[in-house]
Amino acid sequence: MHACVSYANTSVCAGRCAFACMGVCLCVGNGWIHESIMRGSVSFNPAQIILTAGATPAIEALSFCLADPGNAFLVPSPYYPGFDRDIKLRTGIELIPVHCRSSNNFSLSIAALEREYKQAKKRGIKVRAVLLSNPSNPVGNILHRETLYDLLSFVTDKNLHLISDEVYAGSTYGSEEFASIAELLDTGVFDNSRVHIIYGLSKDLSLSGFRVGAIYSYNENVIAAVSKLTRFCGISLPTQHLLVSMLSDTKFIEEYLKVNRERLAQMYALFVEGLKHLGVECFKSSGGFYCWVDMSKFLKSYSVKGELELWENILNVAKVVVTPGASCHCIEPGWFRCCFTTVTERDVPLVMKRISKVLKDHKARQ
Amino acid sequence: MHACVSYANTSVCAGRCAFACMGVCLCVGNGWIHESIMRGSVSFNPAQIILTAGATPAIEALSFCLADPGNAFLVPSPYYPGFDRDIKLRTGIELIPVHCRSSNNFSLSIAALEREYKQAKKRGIKVRAVLLSNPSNPVGNILHRETLYDLLSFVTDKNLHLISDEVYAGSTYGSEEFASIAELLDTGVFDNSRVHIIYGLSKDLSLSGFRVGAIYSYNENVIAAVSKLTRFCGISLPTQHLLVSMLSDTKFIEEYLKVNRERLAQMYALFVEGLKHLGVECFKSSGGFYCWVDMSKFLKSYSVKGELELWENILNVAKVVVTPGASCHCIEPGWFRCCFTTVTERDVPLVMKRISKVLKDHKARQ
Numbered sequence: 001m002h003a004c005v006s007y008a009n010t011s012v013c014a015g016r017c018a019f020a021c022m023g024v025c026l027c028v029g030n031g032w033i034h035e036s037i038m039r040g041s042v043s044f045n046p047a048q049i050i051l052t053a054g055a056t057p058a059i060e061a062l063s064f065c066l067a068d069p070g071n072a073f074l075v076p077s078p079y080y081p082g083f084d085r086d087i088k089l090r091t092g093i094e095l096i097p098v099h100c101r102s103s104n105n106f107s108l109s110i111a112a113l114e115r116e117y118k119q120a121k122k123r124g125i126k127v128r129a130v131l132l133s134n135p136s137n138p139v140g141n142i143l144h145r146e147t148l149y150d151l152l153s154f155v156t157d158k159n160l161h162l163i164s165d166e167v168y169a170g171s172t173y174g175s176e177e178f179a180s181i182a183e184l185l186d187t188g189v190f191d192n193s194r195v196h197i198i199y200g201l202s203k204d205l206s207l208s209g210f211r212v213g214a215i216y217s218y219n220e221n222v223i224a225a226v227s228k229l230t231r232f233c234g235i236s237l238p239t240q241h242l243l244v245s246m247l248s249d250t251k252f253i254e255e256y257l258k259v260n261r262e263r264l265a266q267m268y269a270l271f272v273e274g275l276k277h278l279g280v281e282c283f284k285s286s287g288g289f290y291c292w293v294d295m296s297k298f299l300k301s302y303s304v305k306g307e308l309e310l311w312e313n314i315l316n317v318a319k320v321v322v323t324p325g326a327s328c329h330c331i332e333p334g335w336f337r338c339c340f341t342t343v344t345e346r347d348v349p350l351v352m353k354r355i356s357k358v359l360k361d362h363k364a365r366q
Numbered sequence: 367m368h369a370c371v372s373y374a375n376t377s378v379c380a381g382r383c384a385f386a387c388m389g390v391c392l393c394v395g396n397g398w399i400h401e402s403i404m405r406g407s408v409s410f411n412p413a414q415i416i417l418t419a420g421a422t423p424a425i426e427a428l429s430f431c432l433a434d435p436g437n438a439f440l441v442p443s444p445y446y447p448g449f450d451r452d453i454k455l456r457t458g459i460e461l462i463p464v465h466c467r468s469s470n471n472f473s474l475s476i477a478a479l480e481r482e483y484k485q486a487k488k489r490g491i492k493v494r495a496v497l498l499s500n501p502s503n504p505v506g507n508i509l510h511r512e513t514l515y516d517l518l519s520f521v522t523d524k525n526l527h528l529i530s531d532e533v534y535a536g537s538t539y540g541s542e543e544f545a546s547i548a549e550l551l552d553t554g555v556f557d558n559s560r561v562h563i564i565y566g567l568s569k570d571l572s573l574s575g576f577r578v579g580a581i582y583s584y585n586e587n588v589i590a591a592v593s594k595l596t597r598f599c600g601i602s603l604p605t606q607h608l609l610v611s612m613l614s615d616t617k618f619i620e621e622y623l624k625v626n627r628e629r630l631a632q633m634y635a636l637f638v639e640g641l642k643h644l645g646v647e648c649f650k651s652s653g654g655f656y657c658w659v660d661m662s663k664f665l666k667s668y669s670v671k672g673e674l675e676l677w678e679n680i681l682n683v684a685k686v687v688v689t690p691g692a693s694c695h696c697i698e699p700g701w702f703r704c705c706f707t708t709v710t711e712r713d714v715p716l717v718m719k720r721i722s723k724v725l726k727d728h729k730a731r732q
Contacts, residue, residue, distance in 0.1 A: 209603035237575035
């Protein structure tokens with residue numbers, strides 16, 4: 001258990017360069033971008049930040065430290081399909097979807113978490129953590145403070161870790177207010193040491209090519225262990241240098257985030273409106289880059305097979321890339337994730353025209 | 367077996383950015399630094415290069431693709447102590463040292479390889495590959511062409527992979543000529559698909575902070591599989607951009623490598639000379655950043671314990687950092703790796719003075 005934590009306590013002698021101290025490089029004196037996003041409602045301690053070459057290795061390294069092969073994380077679904085690859089592939093950890101449903105606005109139910117936890121236990125699987133994305137990818141909803149409190153109670157009660165992937169924290173555009181799990185921990189009611197936040201600059205600052213991610217952990221042993229793993233995913237120094245200048249310009253960052261949010265809101269509205277004209281409804285998202293789209297009424301059969309058939313036609317006939325709900329482990333067929341930030345405003349009518357053709361064809365052949 | 371190879375054949379749907387094509391970015395039109403080092407004696411195909419954020423993740427990712435947990439690699443020892451951490455920690459692969467001895471100039475013996483291979487087989491351990499560093503870290507010797515031929519015959523005979531870590535390929539300074547394993551493969555006699563080369567810019571171009579490593583593989587399946595793992599260790603784009611300019615300037619690179627070699631030779635000679643004055647002999651190295659130093663006659667007891675005692679005094683009394691041979695799995699006590707590139711010429715007398723004091727003390731108390 002906690003394989004890397006014990007590793008972190010051994011000192012290994014090696015000739016190649018070490019990156020032990022690079023974690024502090026970006027935050028000391030320059031603030032942390034997540035702090036800008038939280039607008040002063042919570043403060044972050046630089047000593048608790050571990051930097052990695054993107055959020056992808058961040059979540060993998062963290063997972064390596066929290067669980068052994070064969071252990072499991074509970075993940076509210078639909079969830080980001082990359083989790084399957086990023087976490088399961090090399091760590092041997094299992095992900096158990098905890099299904100959220102349209103009838104409940106795809107909200108997380110603690111009862112469902114409890115159910116899956118018990119099921120896993122019955123099957124002899126050790127659950128180690130709950131992993132969630134907030135704002136959620138793919139649904140785009142934001143977890144209410146009450147749900148976060150309930151989650152903290154749940155993980156405390158079951159002695160689990162809580163991983164909060166907040167890579168879209170600054171990419172909100174709806175009326176709902178985003179609260180990081182960090183805000184709730186400031187109250188001092190909960191055992192912070194079981195909470196870990198994933199962040200990155202790929203989404204909120206559109207810097208995916210820079211490969212900058214971070215783990216913010218409240219657990220000293222985890223910080224020590226993950227730090228050792230950064231030798232596999234260090235951020236290059238020229239990039240760090242560039243970022244220090246960029247992040248030091250707080251006025252620019254604030255303005256960027258503001259304009260980015262406005263543009264996300266515009267594109268989201270445009271996309272939702274376009275789909276509405278085709279008779280397609282979207283979930284009311286508040287954050288992230290995706291519309292969560294209900295095309296269930298266009299399925300030839302209400303099943304994963306029917307969903308993948310429609311997906312294939314959207315891909316190969318309409319030439320539009322969307323993500324089928326099935327690959328996000330959505331329990332209800334017919335939902336699709338559409339990324340509205342990869343197209344320009346001018347492209348939207350063309351995209352809609354193409355999708356429309358496929359949907360008409362599906363409707364006609366039903 | 368070959369866990370990641372099969373993974374590479376499945377297509378996974380994900381929202382986050384992919385780096386599948388970044389591998390070609392640095393080499394197309396710009397040549398590859400390794401090619402400059404080989405001075406035209408061998409050509410490299412850009413499609414066979416996979417770039418990673420340093421040689422460390424390169425070797426880890428490659429290992430993940432070549433073996434399953436519990437499998438083993440045979441590694442001529444003394445070997446780079448970082449291999450233990452970089453390979454064993456997350457992959458679960460075992461490293462089996464194949465001892466090279468001072469009486470044989472620390473040369474690799476195929477008979478010893480054969481012996482360890484058979485031993486492993488007897489113990490039910492599946493050997494997957496032979497891993498070597500050439501020029502060797504820590505010894506600094508260069509493998510003869512004949513040994514490389516014998517090695518290729520050995521791995522072919524046993525159906526193993528061969529991983530050649532050539533991160534010091536451009537950092538040679540002795541009279542011995544370095545030959546990459548790639549040169550021998552150009553003859554077409556051997557099955558190339560079992561050979562993989564590790565390279566990086568940290569050593570030959572002193573760019574460790576840039577985090578740029580590479581795998582050069584002759585195996586299509588391995589290339590496909592490792593490419594998928596680069597999402598955990600991508601090189602940031604600003605750094606790639608900088609490197610393209612740097613590597614395009616072939617005149618600069620050639621001049622840099624030439625001057626670097628000259629300086630390595632100077633520092634090596636200075637260090638060896640300094641140690642000689644203390645009555646300490648070094649192995650005759652030809653490449654890399656290290657003197658491989660025989661201090662066995664200063665051990666209070668001819669054992670690992672005696673070696674570590676001397677090491678502790680050099681560290682804590684002399685305040686000089688050296689690597690004990692034991693951490694390189696050297697079978698003979700009393701050898702130490704001394705990095706001569708971390709000090710300036712001016713520092714050498716001080717370093718020798720400090721070491722001298724410890725050695726005198728050890729001699730006196732023997």
